[in-house]
Amino acid sequence: MTGIDHTHDAALRSWVPGADGHPDFPIQNLPLGVFSPGDGVMRPGAAIGDRILDLKALLATGLLAGDAAAAAEAAGETALNSLLALGAGPRRALRARLSELLRAGSADRDRVAPFLHEAASCTLHLPARIGDYTDFYVGIHHAENIGKQFRPDNPLLPNYKHVPIGYHGRASSIRPSGIPVRRPRGQSKAPDAAAPRFGPSARLDLELELGVWIGPGNDLGTPIPIGAAQDHVAGYCLLNDWSARDIQAWEYQPLGPFLAKNFASTISPWIVTPEALAPFRIPQAARPAGDPAPLPYLLDESDQASGAFDLRLEVLLVTPGLREAGLAPHRVSVSNARHMYWTMAQLVAHHTSGGCNLQPGDLLGTGTLSGPDRDACGSLVEATLGGREPLRLASGEERRFLEDGDEVILRARGVREGFATVGLGECRAEILGAVA
């Protein structure tokens, strides 16, 4: 490897058909995941265009050496945790070597080509075993929008601008894109009802989030300082933190959301590396002048200068009516990752500041990333003002909350002049009716 990273160069072309100009996975991305081709056997892979490169088969050819080979060796057949644990060095070496092998003019094209699979005929799995999952609340517009509905007199609590608010979520119910989500049943209580009822959630919602994959992590009792926090981020994904608002409103006091969130979460199945997203870093942008300065354990000059991301985020909705009429998905919102009040590094530093240990393959969610406007809401409860103003679709349908048969698609893309567009892939799932 040279000291200069050429893997982002917009001029790079790949010999893989369809990779150049691919909206998510051009040669400048090269995300990592776990897939099964037609034979059903799980294995680690890298996405390029509409293909997936089998990393174990590639390793067996001898085309990888040194750190790049070490990374591919560490990639497990069914989970990438051991690769994530290696940290940035081997991950970058693998990326650099894949970039060489897959670029137009590579002398090794004929040796690599046999190990490419059509993504459309493969199954994508969770890329790692998720030990613990933590969800934050860093979208300040979301916090304000939700706060207004739950606490009209007190939308943003006094701790919000000091503490990166987060809570523990459920790891066992996280599924990769494409797995349907069953509508939960649960307790809810209408404001004027004498007692709660138990039944299917009537206010099923989506949440547009980014996920953060943890790399090496820390020992219990040994916090990660803010200046080292980036070393422990192995990559990013999209996260739909499905939420049953009626269950949430009734159960969440005093210990936070529980059954309202733990019935399912959906993630995009590719780990998009910090290297691939480097061109889209921007200064920490969502903290207005005049807001309190972060406490020293959350403050790092380099993080303030480049710790945020400019990623265009989209929520799309496909309903049975749109599907039957052959109409395009309804665009619910367009937002941006720049609306994070805290950076990814601040989340890692805060999470470990009391000694809590993060482990390779742990997942952090950012919280819902809404923008300031009505057409930038990352959830339906915001977009419809708690269900009072339904979305009107081209099919003539209305939506206050999700109905059975609806499908939600999340997208995230870095778009910057002079750089290839890079995306996180798709995070989609359809809603199934509740169990009888």
Added chain:
Amino acid sequence: MTGIDHTHDAALRSWVPGADGHPDFPIQNLPLGVFSPGDGVMRPGAAIGDRILDLKALLATGLLAGDAAAAAEAAGETALNSLLALGAGPRRALRARLSELLRAGSADRDRVAPFLHEAASCTLHLPARIGDYTDFYVGIHHAENIGKQFRPDNPLLPNYKHVPIGYHGRASSIRPSGIPVRRPRGQSKAPDAAAPRFGPSARLDLELELGVWIGPGNDLGTPIPIGAAQDHVAGYCLLNDWSARDIQAWEYQPLGPFLAKNFASTISPWIVTPEALAPFRIPQAARPAGDPAPLPYLLDESDQASGAFDLRLEVLLVTPGLREAGLAPHRVSVSNARHMYWTMAQLVAHHTSGGCNLQPGDLLGTGTLSGPDRDACGSLVEATLGGREPLRLASGEERRFLEDGDEVILRARGVREGFATVGLGECRAEILGAVA
């Protein structure tokens, strides 16, 4: 096996020295765990008196057959998850066979004795890999006591008697008894301070809880009905849910406790089976007449009749002053598991009611099990009325909250006329000073 379970008979005697009359582990208990003897190699075992029986070595002798052998085979070298996954049949068969082999008069005594290790020279480990950890809040006296301090006007929220309140905790920081706990640093804000500060917690507390080990569990989207919930409980332990009250007060709104709890939790390392605790089952006792009836998904006649436990619970405190003066530990409180407002089966049924999947080796905490009186408080924040009325120790020391060098010991025992006393073992840990 016969249809009648004789493994509780008070008349049973064991040939293992010190087992008869052991306060936790007589032959009527036989809990399961993972240990390392002097050679450091981890292996599954069963506790009997002050000894541990090596289950893999026993299996190799051929003294186990059928379901009992299947259970010992499933017990992993480093974790019992696969044994827990088998459910009650093999677990009971193993218990019945161990009871035969270890009882006085067993013809196999000489073949079994070589596989007993002195517990005092062994290291005890977590008995299973904990996938997800959930903490409930079923101690109604605790909820009232804490509620008064956080919300004087509104101690018990309107949902408490309808919803088994719970939240997700941190699995990665759970440690077995004996591992010291480092005092966390974190943000806190005095009521009259203009801004928060970051530093060592000044209000470090313990919480007296029971833990529930999950057995087979359920598929995502397939709730466990209340009538089947007991089939998914593999056993019990003690749980100290260490809590930093100053961090908690500042961070917990609106999403619940996070860093205030995730720096460490300590459990007793033995899985005490439902079979061993069967003599201590009592009718659901903590729900006063006139309280709302549980919704149907939480209501089961047999569970109401015998779903609660009569277990004596104790919190002991050892301070540097007591230690130096050679004084006995200070008994902070004596409580009882009967103060659970919801049964273990109700926790399992509620947790899965929206479709959330439980997996073998998941851990549930009950929440703090305080009794109605000041000497039955399961936490210091209750026992000292938020630090206003310190404990006075025989050493002349006072304690409002835990200080560095303090050690907390939790105990739980079933004591019933006509039955051998059975305990969960010890859950203890010492507090270390915060990192500099």
